[in-house]
Amino acid sequence: MELIDTHAHLYDKVYDSDRSEMLIRAKDAGVSLILIPNVDVDTIEIMLKLEIESGGLCKPMMGIHPCSIHSDYKSKLEIAGKWLEKHTFYGIGEIGLDFFWDKTFKKEQEDAFIEQCKWAKTLNLPVSIHSRNATDEAIYLLERENLGIDGVFHCFSGSVEQARRIRDLGLSMGIGGVSTYKNVKIGEVIEDIGLDHFVFETDAPYLSPVPKRGKRNESAYLTFILEKISDDLKVSAVAISEAFSNNSKRIFNNCF
Numbered sequence: 001m002e003l004i005d006t007h008a009h010l011y012d013k014v015y016d017s018d019r020s021e022m023l024i025r026a027k028d029a030g031v032s033l034i035l036i037p038n039v040d041v042d043t044i045e046i047m048l049k050l051e052i053e054s055g056g057l058c059k060p061m062m063g064i065h066p067c068s069i070h071s072d073y074k075s076k077l078e079i080a081g082k083w084l085e086k087h088t089f090y091g092i093g094e095i096g097l098d099f100f101w102d103k104t105f106k107k108e109q110e111d112a113f114i115e116q117c118k119w120a121k122t123l124n125l126p127v128s129i130h131s132r133n134a135t136d137e138a139i140y141l142l143e144r145e146n147l148g149i150d151g152v153f154h155c156f157s158g159s160v161e162q163a164r165r166i167r168d169l170g171l172s173m174g175i176g177g178v179s180t181y182k183n184v185k186i187g188e189v190i191e192d193i194g195l196d197h198f199v200f201e202t203d204a205p206y207l208s209p210v211p212k213r214g215k216r217n218e219s220a221y222l223t224f225i226l227e228k229i230s231d232d233l234k235v236s237a238v239a240i241s242e243a244f245s246n247n248s249k250r251i252f253n254n255c256f
Contacts, residue, residue, distance in 0.1 A: 001241040003226065004248040005034040005219040007094070007128055007154045007174055007201035010058060011043065011050040014205045014216055023054055026219035030241075033248070033255055034219050037061040037094035037128050037154075040068040041079045048087065059255050061091035061128055063116050066098040066109045073105075073112050084119065090255050091151065092120040093128025097141075100133040114141060120149045126251045127151030129171075139165050150251055155203050156186075163189045167197045172247060174201040177209035177217060180228045187232030195243040199251065200225060 005026070015022055026034065036058045038047055047060050062084050064076050083089075095116040097109050120127045127149055131138040135158050142149075143165070153166050156173035166173060175198050179186040190198055202225075204217035209224040230237040249256055 001030050001226075001238055002245045003029065003031045003200060003222045003241055004245050004252075005031055005202050005204075005222055006152055006199045006248055006252070007037060007176070008034050008204040008217075008219050009039070009206075010034060010036055010054075010204060010219070011046045012205050015218075019050075019053075022218050022220075023057060027057070029220040029223050031057075031219045031222060032245075033252075034058045035061060035091060035093075035128070035252060035255075037065075037091070038063055038080070039065040039094060041076050044080075044083060059090045059252075060087075061093040062087075062089040063091075063093045063095040063128070064112060065094045066096050066113065066130055067101070069109045069112045070105055071108065073108050077112060077115060080116075081119070084123065089125070090252055091126045091128055092116050092123070093151075094130050094154070095127060096130035097134035097138050098130060098132045099137070110137075110141060113138070114145055117142070117145065117147055117149055120151065121147045125254070127171075128174075129153045130155070135162055139169070142169050142171075152199055152201075152251065154201055155207065156189075157184055158189075160189050160192045163193050163197075167193055172197045172199055172251060174199055174203075175229065175244075176201045176203050176225060177207040177213070177221070179225055180209040181213070187229065190229065190233060195240070196247060198244060199248045200244050 154174040157178045208217035
């Protein structure tokens, strides 16, 4: 079975002691591609270093995370934009909105989100969207702008109604470790929407799936997420992995 991790921060320093072994475990688990999203201006260099060291297993995206958007956000976007001119990236991300901690820079986050979505439109690249405590707001902005872009609402754990609106935008949803947590009914959402609008992700090192919850996440743990979705839908793991991999290849087609 082939697995594709569409969102993982494997350049994070928590992997410094065993990054090579961690990537081997991912390959052994059937992971053929890992998309690594940027977060801030100070993560670009280490992300690109991982791209080289992984031998093509990890492919970078470029964007500024909403939690990195403050009053100086325009200078950060300028740096990210210059990188897009001189290096090959496979998506615009991680971008979006995060209203979990506070809304001090709500307007700046919204402006940065839309500007980076416009980059995706211009460059014909998919987006990787972060929407913590802000999924409805992110959907609304995309509906308002009507850019016709492709991509993924990463770490999706929302409602059927939200999933339908995302589908109607032509976007997909990333299914990760949260789907294995008690009282999370993502299987019901997938049944309503259909397999064609979902991809796998880990968001490693965060959000480890059961039975690894509370420990450092890694791409090899996609197998636990696959097993849970297969059990929830009563569909074979082979069929789920094939469908989600095909969706990933369609969205991130410039990786292949």
